[in-house]
Amino acid sequence: MRQIITLLALASAGVTATAADGIKLNQLGFLPGADKVAVVPAAAAQGAAAAFSIVRAGSDTVVQSGTLGPAVNVPESGDTVRLARFASLQTPGRYQLRVAGLPDSPPFEISASAYQAVNAAALKAYYFNRAGIALDAAHAGIYARAAGHPDTQVLIHVSAASPSRPAGSSISSPKGWYDAGDYNKYIVNSGISTYTLLAAYEDFPAYFQAQRLNLPESGNGVPDILNEARWNLDWMLTMQDPADGGVYHKLTNLRFDGMVMPAQATQPRYVVQKTTAAALDFAAVMATASRVYAPYDAALSTRMRAAAQQAWRWAQAHPRDYYRQPADVATGEYADNDVSDEQAWAAAELYITTGDAAYYQALHAPDLAATVPSWSDVRGLAWLSLARHRKALGAAADQALIARRVDGLAQQLAAAWQQSPYGITLQKQDYVWGSNAVVLNQAMVLLHAYRLNGKRAYLDAAQSGLDYVLGRNAVELSFVTGYGARSALHPHHRPSVADGIAAPVPGWLVGGPQPGQQDKQDCPQPYPSALPARSYLDHACSYASNEIAINWNAPLVYVSAGLQALTPAAQ
């Protein structure tokens, strides 16, 4: 009975949400030369020739008009929509899209710097999540706060004990980023997050060399994206046991902190269990960092390369040390019982950095699929790195295979994009925990393929991923805090909850819609809908749809910079 009532409540809430639907588009806007698409609810735009127009914002001055595409039903969001396409509008300005019978769209810009601010904010968000440092007003503005989690005396958990570091002894493991809405630090999730920032720099160096983030390190001669990544890399280096090269899986409390500021969270901290996944992710990131930082700090580069190789050797000797959450630990697990992808990724990065063909052999490239990256499936990262560095690879590398894998995955994504009623790459099964990062990782793959072969459809499909998270979605919301006319306001993020400031810490991508609703028993209000694309709750309770995380922001950084760097100028 209770279940039936719940389902009825959700169904009626879903109807209400559908009835209120308006025009959905990227609320920040577009680069002049970009593809431009909006989603229009079909019910309000009757007739095969239903028209739309673009007006100057706040006026009736029509600058362009067009005809909506066919009406298509969308099972995952329960609506019927038509697309408005206006790529030919390239004149910079501030506009709204108008369809008779509907409120005008939110205003949006066409601008040559459309994504520079959101890109900088998405990177600055990492600074706001730094552990072990006070954020001062000069760099953090109203989000200044006291330091938390110095992590200079971290206990060795019994699961991590070794002869030279017995249980209860302590190590110093400062700095790093808080992983997400909580205050713990996890090597596995740091792996893909830090790598993706370094990959953005490797692919778009000129863009990032020109960027200023107002960090404490700004002006030191190192690009700010690398200054920010360094904060986490310094921590990661401390997570390797110098005695054997193994890497601790995480640095954590035994239990999650309350919804308090970092300085008020003072539970004892532990490093927990060395794992194969942690060692391999660490090896991949340090191998990448070794080549990225070489021009700026040769000694650091050498140290990172040695650390990567040491972790690799440990992992080869411990191929199946999977994470098992100890009974007294209740924080995030990042457990993964398939480390074949981590092995391949580490091998690829070590091959690129060292040129040693033995690492390429360890990839087993002919058997390695290309998939959209996630923290637990990093095969795709191996292919993306090989593609990036293909011109410098030795004879061992199969150039044709590298191109085929990256292009093959992009073809699949572009096919889904072409079939999609919303014109996006997300499909019904992609509405998983962190779906907003799924769509952006899809866009990242597409940008790599576009760099490889210049197929315009890949660039346009990548654009749709950024459009989706910035407002072209069923809930008509920008999922990036502080950006867009209507954006997420209540992320599951301890500082945003506890800082006494109404606006959330800016620049964070929230997890996004997914129908699991694993947090509904912890939330004081129901989700507005059970439909996959609408199963999103903008409430701080909602860790399953509204948390923030370092691995989700990283592809936002990559894609927003990539579109700025790669989109051709207007015709």
Ligand SMILES: [Ca+2]
């Ligand atoms: Ca894995």
Ligand SMILES: [Ca+2]
């Ligand atoms: Ca707040």
